[in-house]
Amino acid sequence: MAKKEDTFKKVISHAKEYGYIFGSSEIYDGLSAVYDYGQNGAELKKNIREYWWKSMVQMHENIVGLDASIFMHPTTWKASGHVDAFNDPLIDNKDSKKRYRADVLIEDHAEKILQKANKEIAKAKKRFGDDFDEEQFKTTNPRVVKYLAENKAILARMGSSLEKEDLEDVKALIEELGIGCPESGSKNWTDVRQFNLMFGTKLGASADSAMDLYLRPETAQGIFVNFLNVQKTGRMKLPFGIAQTGKAFRNEIVARQFIFRMREFEQMEMQFFVRPGEDQKYYEYWKETRLKWHMSLGLGEENYRFHDHDKLAHYANAAADIEFNFPFGFKELEGIHSRTDFDLKAHEEFSGKKLQYFDHELNENYVPYVVETSVGLDRMFLAVFSKSLKEETLEDGSSRTVLKLPAVLAPTKAAILPLVKKDGLPELAREIIGELKWNFNVAYDEKDAVGRRYRRQDANGTPFCITVDHQSLEDKTVTIRDRDTMEQERVAITDLERILEEKTSFKSWLTKLK
Numbered sequence: 198m199a200k201k202e203d204t205f206k207k208v209i210s211h212a213k214e215y216g217y218i219f220g221s222s223e224i225y226d227g228l229s230a231v232y233d234y235g236q237n238g239a240e241l242k243k244n245i246r247e248y249w250w251k252s253m254v255q256m257h258e259n260i261v262g263l264d265a266s267i268f269m270h271p272t273t274w275k276a277s278g279h280v281d282a283f284n285d286p287l288i289d290n291k292d293s294k295k296r297y298r299a300d301v302l303i304e305d306h307a308e309k310i311l312q313k314a315n316k317e318i319a320k321a322k323k324r325f326g327d328d329f330d331e332e333q334f335k336t337t338n339p340r341v342v343k344y345l346a347e348n349k350a351i352l353a354r355m356g357s358s359l360e361k362e363d364l365e366d367v368k369a370l371i372e373e374l375g376i377g378c379p380e381s382g383s384k385n386w387t388d389v390r391q392f393n394l395m396f397g398t399k400l401g402a403s404a405d406s407a408m409d410l411y412l413r414p415e416t417a418q419g420i421f422v423n424f425l426n427v428q429k430t431g432r433m434k435l436p437f438g439i440a441q442t443g444k445a446f447r448n449e450i451v452a453r454q455f456i457f458r459m460r461e462f463e464q465m466e467m468q469f470f471v472r473p474g475e476d477q478k479y480y481e482y483w484k485e486t487r488l489k490w491h492m493s494l495g496l497g498e499e500n501y502r503f504h505d506h507d508k509l510a511h512y513a514n515a516a517a518d519i520e521f522n523f524p525f526g527f528k529e530l531e532g533i534h535s536r537t538d539f540d541l542k543a544h545e546e547f548s549g550k551k552l553q554y555f556d557h558e559l560n561e562n563y564v565p566y567v568v569e570t571s572v573g574l575d576r577m578f579l580a581v582f583s584k585s586l587k588e589e590t591l592e593d594g595s596s597r598t599v600l601k602l603p604a605v606l607a608p609t610k611a612a613i614l615p616l617v618k619k620d621g622l623p624e625l626a627r628e629i630i631g632e633l634k635w636n637f638n639v640a641y642d643e644k645d646a647v648g649r650r651y652r653r654q655d656a657n658g659t660p661f662c663i664t665v666d667h668q669s670l671e672d673k674t675v676t677i678r679d680r681d682t683m684e685q686e687r688v689a690i691t692d693l694e695r696i697l698e699e700k701t702s703f704k705s706w707l708t709k710l711k
């Protein structure tokens with residue numbers, strides 16, 4: 198079995214074993230692509246949401262929050278284009294009966310070609326060492342030039358065919374590239390069809406008066422329809438942003454890869470309203486700012502890359518993804534889109550209400566342009582969780598499983614462990630908990646030998662273990678053990694709060710952003 202698949206299986210089983218993620222309604226054999234977050238998962242998810250919220254809303258004078266409903270007037274989705282254009286091109290394999298997204302099949306094929314180029318580049322880098330000029334190599338090595346050109350041509354043709362709704366050409370491309378069903382290898386494909394991703398439902402009890410509604414497929418529209426409410430009541434001046442986190446629903450054709458692609462998921466979105474003409478500037482600004490936010494978590498800069506879109510959504514004039522190196526390769530984690538004035542203008546048209554801003558400096562009314570940052574909370578969870586899970590071989594040859602979650606996000610910040618269950622040590626440990634729990638999530642653990650308890654907390658992702666021993670009774674000191682370095686230090690009990698604050702607070706982590 199490939200190593201990547203192995204790692205991913207470990208991530209899924211660890212998430213279940215340690216109370217992070219369970220399949221939904223498991224006792225009824227589960228529901229495809231729907232998941233529940235357990236006792237630890239709920240905390241990690243809440244901490245990621247807060248890390249985002251604080252960095253976006255609390256740290257920016259000109260960004261405010263919103264909490265709009267999941268149900269919206271159905272015309273919203275006509276105006277936004279979702280009724281007509283929120284489709285995925287799907288294709289079925291006639292032999293294996295498996296259904297795929299045609300664009301994903303093509304993108305995966307193009308990615309394989311790109312990987313060939315990257316392999317050549319890595320080989321050359323090794324051979325030439327410090328003298329290696331990557332840019333020059335990319336433009337002169339015949340094999341690399343060919344791979345890069347092939348990759349680009351495939352994506353460009355797919356982009357333009359999808360834009361023109363030329364689904365026949367999308368199928369032709371799959372056939373020309375010789376793409377087979379990933380499961381069976383069969384090349385016996387149906388035509389490509391469009392499939393709308395919105396979930397429909399009904400509002401109201403009686404059949405005649407019931408209204409057809411959709412579960413929102415993105416949180417953004419709740420922000421657009423409230424643009425003037427917030428701008429007027431908050432007396433906001435351009436440029437300013439509205440941020441929101443909340444559930445979104447998509448009837449994904451191929452929901453797979455655990456919580457990477459779910460049918461019910463949570464988004465963290467921010468719409469930044471700007472003067473027309475300043476959109477490119479803020480698009481670049483938010484691309485950089487969001488990448489820095491991700492990197493502040495210390496999961497490794499090499500695990501992020503930008504992917505600029507060839508195929509633009511119906512509302513965008515520029516779009517890029519921040520891709521992350523998931524256990525199954527680089528995939529989209531966050532989207533940054535320059536949405537122009539498309540949404541506000543469409544809502545003006547469909548509602549008949551003006552959604553304009555009076556710019557005192559220019560002395561004119563206009564519909565602002567919008568730059569959006571949109572990240573999936575569950576995808577962020579998967580990124581953080583999968584990169585944190587490590588198998589380490591220790592100096593004595595033994596191994597440990599450790600979940601090196603960024604301390605600011607860890608569900609439990611410290612476990613307090615009395616060395617033995619007697620002599621007043623449990624009581625002192627409880628006293629310490631009584632103080633710390635006002636500001637930190639802390640746990641108590643007295644079962645088994647202390648070494649085993651350390652291992653349990655390592656696997657659980659707890660960054661610090663505080664051990665109360667007999668010396669603690671005499672001089673009011675304890676040892677604090679760091680999960681990652683496994684080093685222990687003796688510190689005064691009265692210093693614990695300050696130490697945990699320094700190591701786990703939003704301030705210590707977010708100041709790295711500057």
Ligand code: ATP
Nearest residue numbers: 449457458459462529530531532571572573575576
């Ligand atoms: P993809 O191409 O992977 O389907 P998208 O481009 O449709 O994603 P957007 O509409 O830009 O995604 O949504 C913004 C973010 O929401 C994505 O970057 C992703 O993190 C998250 N997201 C989108 N769809 C899902 C899903 N089905 N499950 C979990 N997260 C999702």
